[in-house]
Amino acid sequence: MQHHHSVDASGVFSGPVGADLRAMLASKENVLAALPVDLSATLRFAAGWVVVTSERLLACDPGTTTWRSWPLGEGLTLKLHDHGGVGSLELHNPQERLAQWRFTLAHHAQALRLVQRFEQQSARGDSGAEDEADEPACPTCHTPLPPDTEECPACARAQPPQTSTWVLLRLWRFARPYRKQLAAGFALTLASTAATLVPPYLTIPLMDDILIPFQNGKQIEPGLVLLYLSGLLLSALAAWGLSWARTYILALVSERIGADLRTTTYEHLLRLSLDYFGGKRTGDLMARIGSETDRINVFLSLHALDFITDVLMIVMTAAILFSINPWLALVTLVPLPFIGWMIHTVRDRLRTGFE
Incomplete structure (x- = not known):
């Protein structure tokens, strides 16, 4: 049977553990969201994945090639928080914490989408791609939209508009x-x-x-x-x-x-x-x-x-120069547009670096 995976799943299927994940999926099981976790438990860089499907939560811990699985149920919850530039995703049941994954904040948007899909799928309690096809979805992340709204909560939180300099007005x-x-x-x-x-x-x-x-x-x-x-x-x-x-x-x-x-x-x-x-x-x-x-x-x-x-x-200097000699003033002021363009380019690069 043909699968209908989310656009987030392309990264995990093209990776080294993608074949193992594809082999684990049932015939009607689709990947709804995938999160690359790039920090190990000791906060060292390593590659891993957390995946939400229509039936369960799958995880391949950083530095390993084995997948763990938790069926979606009433008691499972995902908690997302960050501190000091490190995001943390925790899986809990009513009694204890079952697992924890850490990632850099570059993947925070994907983490928000994964938590949202997990909560939606847990609340829905069924696993049918046919049911999702009738629901309105976000054109950016393909997440089902809440009822009576056209704004995607995950995209609204994960992709804030870039602040313009004109906001100082x-x-x-x-x-x-x-x-x-x-x-x-x-x-x-x-x-x-x-x-x-x-x-x-x-x-x-x-x-x-x-x-x-x-x-x-x-x-x-x-x-x-x-x-x-x-x-x-x-x-x-x-x-x-x-x-x-x-x-x-x-x-x-x-x-x-x-x-x-x-x-x-x-x-x-x-x-x-x-x-x-x-x-x-x-x-x-x-x-x-x-x-x-x-x-x-x-x-x-x-x-x-x-x-x-x-x-x-x-x-004022340009006015004085033109009053003395217009041609000499024109030659003197020719580099100004180039200098302005260079300042604009360097400012954008510096702002990106500071961000």
Whole structure:
């Protein structure tokens, strides 16, 4: 009789223990889910499998080639949990723990599907592929969907959508009460960036009117030299003062935003059910409230500020260059798109590495 196995079973049948598993299956027995367990009991890397069929639970422990079997019954339960980057799957009956398998969290999605199929098959109590054919199934993992829903619980938990950088725009509702301070900080950013560009701009007349004529033996008026040097000094002092005021205001605003964010998150945690805290470690939740909001504060007060300053510096520098010589400015700015592309590529690789 032809078998109708799940897509998860392709890995186990193509492996070294696939032939033994195929020989153990009955004529009407289908593999519903398969989990590769890649850690032994001593947490060393080794290959093994846990398989749920329509009639029983099969397991080949890491480092072995023999299969163990437990018929699906009323008393069997599977418990899944993880700690320190290691997932653990335990099989229990009402009296004791029968088996335990460990795996890296790269296989966590498959573990979720296996537990779901095990619970569904245990609750159904029958073993017919014909019955499954009439049920709506998830197009991704082919798991039967719960009644009155089109969302697969296993895929929803195992494949969260990738967080976009644009999600930081949600911080605006926390920044809204401080929009006047933010406007003042932006104005100071413009002023400090403009003051920073004054010394390079004064370098042109300083070279043309003082240094080059003096090198050619021409008499230079001391008042003109004093004027240019005073301009350089005043612009440097103005840039320093404006930069200090800008950093002070924006750092203060970022700390206020972080405090509001921590308060709102903590109040939201207090309104959650006890079932939520049963699957989460409270210490980790509280630590994330502190550490993640601190990272947001650093981003707002340092990294975002540096990014805005750099963008304004590039724009103002480009305007000055075009006012002096458009063709020379164009040649100077040609590498900018390539540099932007390189930054985008390296950022994606770094983010993948950190994840």
